[in-house]
Amino acid sequence: xxxxxxxxxxxxxxxxxxxxxxxxxxxxxxxxxxxxxxxxxxxxxxxxxxxxxxxxxxxxxxxxxxxxxxxxxxxxxxxxxxxxxxxxxxxxxxxxxxxxxxxxxxxxxxxxxxxxxxxxxxxxxxxxxxxxxxxxxxxxxxxxxxxxxxxxxxxxxxxxxxxxxxxxxxxxxxxxxxxxxxxxxxxxxxxxxxxxxxxxxxxxxxxxxxxxxxxxxxxxxxxxxxxxxxxxxxxxxxxxxxxxxxxxxxxxxxxxxxxxxxxxxxxxxxxxxxxx
Amino acid sequence: xxxxxxxxxxxxxxxxxxxxxxxxxxxxxxxxxxxxxxxxxxxxxxxxxxxxxxxxxxxxxxxxxxxxxxxxxxxxxxxxxxxxxxxxxxxxxxxxxxxxxxxxxxxxxxxxxxxxxxxxxxxxxxxxxxxxxxxxxxxxxxxxxxxxxxxxxxxxxxxxxxxxxxxxxxxx
Numbered sequence: 001x002x003x004x005x006x007x008x009x010x011x012x013x014x015x016x017x018x019x020x021x022x023x024x025x026x027x028x029x030x031x032x033x034x035x036x037x038x039x040x041x042x043x044x045x046x047x048x049x050x051x052x053x054x055x056x057x058x059x060x061x062x063x064x065x066x067x068x069x070x071x072x073x074x075x076x077x078x079x080x081x082x083x084x085x086x087x088x089x090x091x092x093x094x095x096x097x098x099x100x101x102x103x104x105x106x107x108x109x110x111x112x113x114x115x116x117x118x119x120x121x122x123x124x125x126x127x128x129x130x131x132x133x134x135x136x137x138x139x140x141x142x143x144x145x146x147x148x149x150x151x152x153x154x155x156x157x158x159x160x161x162x163x164x165x166x167x168x169x170x171x172x173x174x175x176x177x178x179x180x181x182x183x184x185x186x187x188x189x190x191x192x193x194x195x196x197x198x199x200x201x202x203x204x205x206x207x208x209x210x211x212x213x214x215x216x217x218x219x220x221x222x223x224x225x226x227x228x229x230x231x232x233x234x235x236x237x238x239x240x241x242x243x244x245x246x247x248x249x250x251x252x253x254x255x256x257x258x259x260x261x262x263x264x265x266x267x268x269x270x271x272x273x274x275x276x
Numbered sequence: 277x278x279x280x281x282x283x284x285x286x287x288x289x290x291x292x293x294x295x296x297x298x299x300x301x302x303x304x305x306x307x308x309x310x311x312x313x314x315x316x317x318x319x320x321x322x323x324x325x326x327x328x329x330x331x332x333x334x335x336x337x338x339x340x341x342x343x344x345x346x347x348x349x350x351x352x353x354x355x356x357x358x359x360x361x362x363x364x365x366x367x368x369x370x371x372x373x374x375x376x377x378x379x380x381x382x383x384x385x386x387x388x389x390x391x392x393x394x395x396x397x398x399x400x401x402x403x404x405x406x407x408x409x410x411x412x413x414x415x416x417x418x419x420x421x422x423x424x425x426x427x428x429x430x431x432x433x434x435x436x437x438x439x440x441x442x443x444x445x446x447x448x
Contacts, residue, residue, distance in 0.1 A: 012326070017330055021356065026348070027351065051343075117309055118344070
C-alpha cells in the first residue's frame with residue numbers, strides 16, 4: 001500500500017494528465033449527449049449574455065446592409081399581400097382560418113453569434129423557449145435556408161448551420177424534382193455538395209436547389225442555392241453536384257425561425273408506419 | 277508568487293475574450309484560425325505546480341469550448357500542451373538554470389529562446405486540436421496544412437502580444 005501511494009505521488013503529474021485528458025476526450029466523444037443538456041453550449045445564459053452585449057455594439061457597423069435587406073424583404077412581402085393581386089369577383093373569396101389553415105409560423109430572431117471558419121459551425125439567436133422556439137425548427141433568412149435549431153434555453157437558442165459537417169439536409173432540384181442530401185465538406189463556406197442525384201437525372205449548371213419538404217423541418221421550396229458544377233466519377237451512379245449557397249453566412253443578421261404546427265402529427269404517423 | 281495573481285487573472289479574462297470575440301471570427305481561406313488564448317498557459321510562472329498547470333489548461337480550454345460549442349476539444353488540446361510545458365522548459369533550460377522571480381517571457385529570456393519554446397508548445401497544441409477536430413486521418417495533408425498555417429499566425433500574434441507587454445516588465 002505504501003508503495004502504491006509512493007507511486008502515485010511520484011507520477012502524480014502524468015496520472016493527473018491522463019485523468020483530465022480522458023475527461024476531455026469523453027466530452028468530445030459524448031458530444032451529442034452533452035449538447036442535449038445545453039449547459040456547455042453558447043445558448044447558456046452566461047455566454048449568451050456576453051455575446052448579446054457584444055453583438056449590440058457590432059451591429060451598428062452593419063446597419064446599412066441590414067436596412068437594405070429589410071427594405072427589400074418588405075417590398076417582397078408587400079407584393080405578396082392580397083391587395084397586390086387582381087381580385088376576381090366572379091369566384092368565391094379565400095378565407096384564411098388561422099386555426100386550421102396555417103401550417104407554418106414564422107418568428108423573427110437576431111443572430112448574436114455566428115462562425116464560418118470551423119468544421120462545426122453554429123449560430124446563436126437572441127430568442128429561446130420563452131419566445132416559442134423549440135429544437136428541430138428550421139431557420140431561414142430572406143435569402144434562403146440557414147440551419148436547424150439544436151438547443152434552446154429560456155432566452156437563447158443555438159442553430160446548427162448548413163455549413164456544419166454534422167448536418168445533412170434533404171434537398172431537391174427545382175426543375176426536375178430529383179432529390180438528394182445536401183452536405184458540407186468542411187472547406188469553403190460558400191459551397192455545399194448535393195449528393196445522391198441519380199445519373200439519369202438532367203442537371204444543368206444554374207439550376208435552383210430547394211428544400212424538399214420531406215423532413216418536416218423546412219417547408220417545401222425554400223431556396224438553398226444553385227448548381228455551380230456537376231461531377232460524375234467514372235462508374236459512379238450518382239452525381240456529385242457543387243451548389244453555391246444563396247445565403248452569405250458571413251453577413252447574417254436577421255433570420256426567421258419556422259414552426260411547423262402539425263409537425264408532431266406527421267412524426268407520430270411516420271413513426272407508427274416504421275414500427276409496423 | 278502571490279503578486280502575480282492579479283496579472284494572471286487579467287491575462288486569463290483578456291485572452292479568452294480576445295479569442296472568442298475577435299479571433300474566432302477570423303477566417304483566411306478556410307485554413308488559418310489563430311488561437312492566442314494559449315499564451316496564458318505559456319507565460320505562467322516557472323514555479324507553477326504541475327497539477328495547477330493541468331487544471332488551468334483544462335479550464336482555459338473549456339471556457340473557449342463553451343463559447344465555440346465544441347465541448348472538450350480545446351480543453352483536451354490545452355491540457356496536452358500544459359502537460360508538455362515542463363518537459364519543453366527542461367529541454368531549453370539555460371546553463372545557469374531559470375532565475376527565481378522571472379517568468380517565461382521574451383522580456384526575460386530573449387527572442388530566440390522564447391521563439392523555440394513557444395513554437396514547440398503551439399505546434400503541440402494545434403496538432404492535437406486539429407486532429408481531434410477532424411477525428412480521422414482521411415484529410416491528413418489538409419489538416420497538416422491547417423496546423424502549420426494556423427501555428428504561424430498564432431506565433432506571430434504571440435510575438436506581437438509579447439512586444440506590447442515588454443516595456444511594462446523592464447520598468448519593473
